[in-house]
Amino acid sequence: MVEVTNISKVDKFTSEMEELGYESHGEYGIPNRRFFSKGGDNRTHHVHIFEHGNGEIDRHLAFRDYMIAHPEEALKYSQLKQTLAEKFPTNIAMYIEGKNDYIKVIDKKASKLRRTN
Known part of the structure; x- marks a missing residue:
């Protein structure tokens, strides 16, 4: 899990996460979160990013x-x-x-x- 000061700035780095093999899921059911997963159907990693607070x-x-x-x-x-x-x-x-x-x-x-x- 990652905590940031401004959640909207995370969207600027989506392509970099995708270059690392992560799939972007946006909020994915939790408002003001950014969710990334890696590994497709055999997921190996997932990253939750939230704004401080x-x-x-x-x-x-x-x-x-x-x-x-x-x-x-x-x-x-x-x-x-x-x-x-x-x-x-x-x-x-x-x-x-x-x-x-x-x-x-x-x-x-x-x-x-x-x-x-």
Whole structure:
């Protein structure tokens, strides 16, 4: 994840990211984000770019920290993503929708954990 001072300036560097093998997805469902992925159907990397102060930054970091602290949840999430990838190999919208409820549950747990630390 990258944090910048002006999200609109990121768009000036899309071609450079593409030269590095990344595909640009724009906001991709999260306002004021720029999302890039690499590897096509066998994705190897993804980059989230947010403007400083965007609330999604804390949410993403809390999710990451929760998964690190709870490897059993990380395994469940990995298995869910694998199942969805097999079920929807060419339908990213359905893949994302399939993760949505699980992510919301983890977001609540992660937010609660972050407030207690």
